[in-house]
Amino acid sequence: MGPKLPRDFYMHETVHVARALLGCVLWRRVRGRLLAARLVEVEAYLGANDMASHARRGLRSERNESMYLEGGHAYIYLSYGMHWCMNVVTQEADIAEAVLLRAGEPLQGIETMWKQRPKAKRARDLLSGPGKLCAGMSIDKKLDRVPLDGDRLFLTARDVVLTDEDIAISPRIGVDGAPEAAHWPLRFFIRGNPHVSAYRNV
Numbered sequence: 001m002g003p004k005l006p007r008d009f010y011m012h013e014t015v016h017v018a019r020a021l022l023g024c025v026l027w028r029r030v031r032g033r034l035l036a037a038r039l040v041e042v043e044a045y046l047g048a049n050d051m052a053s054h055a056r057r058g059l060r061s062e063r064n065e066s067m068y069l070e071g072g073h074a075y076i077y078l079s080y081g082m083h084w085c086m087n088v089v090t091q092e093a094d095i096a097e098a099v100l101l102r103a104g105e106p107l108q109g110i111e112t113m114w115k116q117r118p119k120a121k122r123a124r125d126l127l128s129g130p131g132k133l134c135a136g137m138s139i140d141k142k143l144d145r146v147p148l149d150g151d152r153l154f155l156t157a158r159d160v161v162l163t164d165e166d167i168a169i170s171p172r173i174g175v176d177g178a179p180e181a182a183h184w185p186l187r188f189f190i191r192g193n194p195h196v197s198a199y200r201n202v
Contacts (some may be wrong), residue, residue, distance in 0.1 A: 001027070001036075004154040006148045010071030013095040014090045018044040018188050019098060019167060021088065023158035025107065028137040030041070031153060035112060035137050037104030037127050038159065041189035041196045043172045045087070047097045052178035055096035066145045067096040072108070074153060076144040083131025084094075084140045088148065088155075102173075102187070103128050105195040106136070113137070124194045165193055 005024065010017055018178040021039050030033045037183065043051040047067075054064040054077070066075035067089060075098050087098035099173040104127040106113055113126050113136040120126050120136075127133045143153050175182045189196045 001025075002159065005072075005135045005155045005157060007070075007072045007147075007149060010088065010090050012147070014044045014046055014099065015186065017088070017090045018042045018099045018186070020187060021101075021198060022167060022190055023154075023160045023162045024136070025159055026101065026104060027154050027156065028109075029137060029153075030109075030112065030138045033109060033112065035109035036107040036109055037133065037137060038195045039101060039103075040105050041101075041103035041187070043100040043102055043188070044186040045098050045100060048096055049135070050178075050184075051181040052100075052172060052175035053096070053181075053182075056178075058096075060096075065143060066095050067098050069145065072148050074143055074146050074148060076141055079131060080143070082133040085130040086134055086139050086143075101194055102130050103132055103197050104133050104137075105191070105193065108126070116150070116162065126195075128195055129197045162190065 021042050024039050026037050047055045048058045055067050069089050070093040071090045073089045075089050079085045086101045089098045091097050106126050117136045127136045166191050169185045170187045171183050172187045
């Protein structure tokens, strides 16, 4: 395991952070055991001017309050009343920008991930979506607002080499109702990685 990402990693422009997160490793400590997944797919959300963001038009509520924290905290919310989704908050406090973690490649604690995701048929499906990632790694609302250099949930630097050519870009998924923002190219993923979600993995 490498060193934890420093707080200043998250303070850069959100698209830069999103791209830089690819290949980094997400760690979750559960009952003394560590689960780990390499991030292979993310989406950037750009705050008040992004109509696909939970903070569009400056919206601030109990649900999205964590987005307004300083960069380097977790923002975790329930999607469609069923699935937990994890975001990495970026930039200074009160800007409300974040990166959604969409998919991971299992690295450690895979047996536990199978127990958490009994419906998964293949290893490539264990963490291949934002809800699957959180389910497989036991991430839920209890971890909302936690700093990402702590003990229970943290990130370490890339353990693989990626070039610009390795990173594919597309519009975000599931935001079709967000006028022109639905077409913004803010989804980033490792090209050809089998653990990327099933949508537009080119």
